[in-house]
Amino acid sequence: MRRILISGIVLSCLLLQAMAAEAQTRRRRTTQPEQIEPVRQLIDLPTAGTLPRATFDGEMRVYSRGGMMIGTNIGLTNQLQIGLTYGADGIISEQDPVWNPRVEFQVKLQVITESYSLPAVAVGFMSQGYGSWVDSLDRYEIKSRGFYAVASKGYVGTGGGFYTGVHGGVNYSLENDIDGDENINFFFGFDAKFPNDFGLLAEYDMALDDDRDTLALGKGWGYFNVGARWLFMERLKIEADLKNLLNNRRGVNSFGRELRILYLEYF
Numbered sequence: 001m002r003r004i005l006i007s008g009i010v011l012s013c014l015l016l017q018a019m020a021a022e023a024q025t026r027r028r029r030t031t032q033p034e035q036i037e038p039v040r041q042l043i044d045l046p047t048a049g050t051l052p053r054a055t056f057d058g059e060m061r062v063y064s065r066g067g068m069m070i071g072t073n074i075g076l077t078n079q080l081q082i083g084l085t086y087g088a089d090g091i092i093s094e095q096d097p098v099w100n101p102r103v104e105f106q107v108k109l110q111v112i113t114e115s116y117s118l119p120a121v122a123v124g125f126m127s128q129g130y131g132s133w134v135d136s137l138d139r140y141e142i143k144s145r146g147f148y149a150v151a152s153k154g155y156v157g158t159g160g161g162f163y164t165g166v167h168g169g170v171n172y173s174l175e176n177d178i179d180g181d182e183n184i185n186f187f188f189g190f191d192a193k194f195p196n197d198f199g200l201l202a203e204y205d206m207a208l209d210d211d212r213d214t215l216a217l218g219k220g221w222g223y224f225n226v227g228a229r230w231l232f233m234e235r236l237k238i239e240a241d242l243k244n245l246l247n248n249r250r251g252v253n254s255f256g257r258e259l260r261i262l263y264l265e266y267f
Helices: 002-028
Strands: 055-063 069-077 080-089 103-110 120-128 130-134 139-142 146-156 161-173 187-194 198-205 223-231 234-245 256-265
Touching: none
Parallel strands: none
Antiparallel strands: 055 069, 055 256, 069 080, 080 103, 103 120, 120 146, 130 139, 146 161, 161 187, 187 198, 198 223, 223 234, 234 256
C-alpha cells in the first residue's frame, strides 16, 4: 500500500511538472516566434535552420539491428549551434552492444537569414554518419556529411496553418580514406507541416561519394528517405521514417525503418 501511495505521489508530481512546463512554454511563446522554420534537420540531411539562442534539443533515434543513437544541439546564438551524438548497434537486443568508435561532433552557422526574397543559407560540419559503423572501411554505412553548405526557403499557406520548406545543399565527406571516393555530393529535401500538428518529410541524398568500384556500399542510385512527424506536445515530436527506398546499399534487400523522438527546451 505504501508503494502504491508513493508511486501515486510521484506520478502526480511529474504530471504537475509537465503541466507547469507546458504553461511556461505557452507564456514564452507570446514573445517568441511560434515556429522554428525551416526545420533544423530533415531525416539524415541538415537544413539551414538553427536553434534560437539559449535553447537546446535532444534526439533519440532507434534504427535497424537494435541500434540507438542519442544527441543534443545547443543554440549559442540565433545563427550558431553546436552538437554531439553517440550511438551503438545492438542496444535493443539480447546481444552485447557494439559501440561506435567515438562521440561525433557537429557545428552549423547560418550566414544568411531568410527573407521574403532570399533563402536562409548555412555552412557547417557534421562527423556523424548513419547506420552501423563499418570497421573495414573506417566509416558509417551512410557517410557523414563532413563539410557542407545548404540553403532553405520556407513558405506559409493561406491562413497560417500550413508550412512548407524546400532545401538543397552540397557536401564533402571526410570518410574517404579507404574507398578513395572523394567526389563532392549533392542533396535535396522537402518538409511540410499541416494544421493538425502532423508533418511530412522527404529527402534525396545523391551519394556521389559512395558509388565507386567494389569498396562502395552504394549502388549509384542515391538514398531516398521519407518520414512522418507528429507534434505530440509543444516541445516534443515523434517521427517514423522509411529509409533507403531505392534499395541503394549492397547486401540490403529492403528499406530501413527508424523511430525518432525529438525534444526542445529553453535554458
